[in-house]
Amino acid sequence: MVSMMVAAFRRRHFINRSPVRSARWELPSPVHMSYDHMKIESKWQDVWEREKVFEVTEDDSKPKFYNVAMYPYPSGELHVGHVRNYTYIDLITRYKMMQGFNVLSPMGWDSFGLNAENHAIETGINPRVSVDEQIAKMKEQFRLLGVGFDWSRELASHDPAYYRWDQWLFLELYERGLAYKAEAAVNWCPKDQTVLANEQVVGDDVCERCGTPVEKKMLSQWQFKITDYADRLLDSIDNLHHWPDRVRTMQRNWIGRSKGATFTMQVDGKGSFDVFTTRPDTSFGMTFCVLAPEHALVESLIKGSQNETEARDYVAAARRQSEIERLAEGDKTGVFTGVYAINPVNDARVPIYIADYVLMGYGTGAIMAVPGQDQRDWEFATKYGIDIIRTVQPEEGFDGEAYLGDGATINSDFLNGLHREDAIAKIIGWFGENEIGEATTQYRLRDWLISRQRYWGCPIPMVNCESCGLVPVPKEDLPVLLPPIDDYLPKGKSPLAAVDEFVNTTCPRCEGPAQRETDTMDTFMDSSWYFLRYADPHNDEIIFDPEKAKYWMPVDQYIGGVEHAILHLLYARFITMFLHDIGLSPVEEPFERMFTQGMLIRDGAKMSKTKGNVVSPDHYYENYGADATRLFELFVGPPKDDAVWNDSGVPGTKRFLDRFWKQAAGDHRFSNRQTDGRDREMLGITHRTVRKVTEDIDRFHFNTTVPALMTLSNELQTYLGDEPVEDVYKEVIEKMVLMLSPMAPHLAHELWEAKGHATMLAHEPWPSWDEDLAREETVTMIVQVNGKVRDRIEVSADIDEAGAEEMALASEKIQGWLDGGEVMRVITRPPNLVNIVVG
């Protein structure tokens, strides 16, 4: 049956060729209409595993390439969105191996976190058990995809052998004054008596479980002083030359350094407060000032004022809102306190307002409002009927809005006539002389709050002693193990607080009774240094051997979702800088090249388990194979952009692979004619394709490599129908197999072996191209008249300007279009284009 079909196929396509000789490769099975992907793929997956092809050690004879995909949360199920990420990372691993690099591509698990804890609350199953099961499932899916990871370095953040080093890091930060405890607000559900993550606050600020309105509650929590590193984290962005501009910009804006001045405002008989401004040169334009609702002075200001009730209601309402909601409100709101402050520059009495557009977390939590030069202040002043004083003169006059541009200072006494920079310098000098203020720098960045009132995380290694206070757990006592528990629901505190044998301990300092910290760490801590641990994942003496890290670091290519462009990357940079400062990390910046990939969309939304629109790759592995699945993942769209999943895409790439299989492994009849232009053209296209595929991989345009190979295959099909020459055919096939090997590695390996190679394809060099062969001898030159295409002429590729113009003007079609008009100008861009401008 099968051989009849093959015979029919051959008859249809090659019946007219005069057979001279044939190329027959040794194949394990006859050439079917489609290849047996199940058999081939499991065969090569076994070989790669058995031969430990992707396990590497430090090797100074080769340049290293360290390739990391952001480690996944073990949801138990890969979907085609994940597969996209790992197809990219594997393409790079295999491509770089072929280029002669010693490539490390490890994998691990971001296994602490809210999802596993929620699962435990629902099912009562210890997350330790469910997470391990899910990891096993996902590993199998990785194997079926054929991804080359060095599994000998596998790690998981819930493993005590891993998280003990989280705790060690915490203690190092603490010893250097970079970890401290301070009051911070949490979302609090009064009904469930539970702290809620932002994600658990839904809709109109209610608890996702019970729908109760969420409140804010202050708790004493651990924070890392990332702000001490703000300048370094900001300035060092300039050196991240191989990061996407959008990520660098977002990081810069996130840190948000602004220079300005802080000065003190006096309140009538009720103390004083500091304000920060980036525009001290506009101080004479202050017509009111604003305190954040949470400002410490608010209570004493409003007490007994004529606006007390209204102000109190406003503060209470603001407290109920999340910060994003406060920002999202289009209309500025606020309330007058009934109290006035004194503008120190001119002794003017200005009303003090409370408004939620001023945040306690930034600057001093209080501002001088200058509506003439600030748009938000302008809107507020307009709404509440407050005076506006212009202090900067625009050259083009005022337009009924705040003026943010430059100009001479006006209405400002001793600053009049000065421009911004000089005025700022002068007023800051004046603040100094009068001892009311000074130049200061503020950052948008805040310290990193790491306390979580949750079970499924790394315990914070501190104890509270009744006589010694906060005492760190000695490093030799690490890890502080996360105890098994029965009830995962937090009750006012972390679930760990209910475990007496965990909580009650002795003070490491005085050996008196003490209680452990019951909060766990933010999982961003786990993910801030795992790429360093991969260099030395099994070390139980030290977080990692600096010598091994020196070999592998920095990460040469880091790939992950664009949603991590700010927080994760910033924290990872901070911790790496810290590890560098204490002499462990060889580098300050962990990621040499960063690539942020887009997400996969289906049914108009990003693929996620909660949205119920995930597509499992298993069905595609089974019916079309991992290679076809991988090829479509590459083909689906630009890696940096979101892409839409199409269910019939994988069958399409399988068709291409089947066709290539037939071209590569099938029987063809060859001619022994002299080589001619047909062969020259076939080789030209092949070498141009090698060049294009290489360049496109290097610039991360994976989506265009697949069509390039498809086009080459189409050209080969035509070539095979017109007296093909065997040597030419062999070169085309060999180059194609090599190019396909990082993309569709199973089929490529099978064909490589079938062709009689004793070597493994994974160890073969990436194909090169010959520029002479790749050069095109003639090109189609576009001739335009007034910018519209009017003719196309085949010209020699090395035509010069005069020649191009001559050819263009000689065209009959062009002459027709020039009829009657005067040639004003001729633009020539040989050999591609001539544009004739006629009047």
Place this chain on the structure above:
RNA sequence: GCCGGAGUGGCGGAAUUGGAAGACGCGCCAGAUUCAAAAUCUGGUGAGGCAUUGCCUCGUGUGGGUUCGAGUCCCACCUCCGGCACCA
């Protein structure tokens, strides 16, 4: 509200530098093969118009602008996506 992106046929997308808009694939249509279907192969496929060959006009979210020439650059806006902790 702020920061960062993105909008191109029925669909995903292509167009490295400002120079042929729609490569390649999916889908659809027609044909070949088949008792039939699937699979496979061949051809066609932005819209509108004229047409015997072929040719013309329009067309890259909207409105302006720069340029011999704009999907690409500039200004304003609309819609969608990612992030978020009013940046004073």
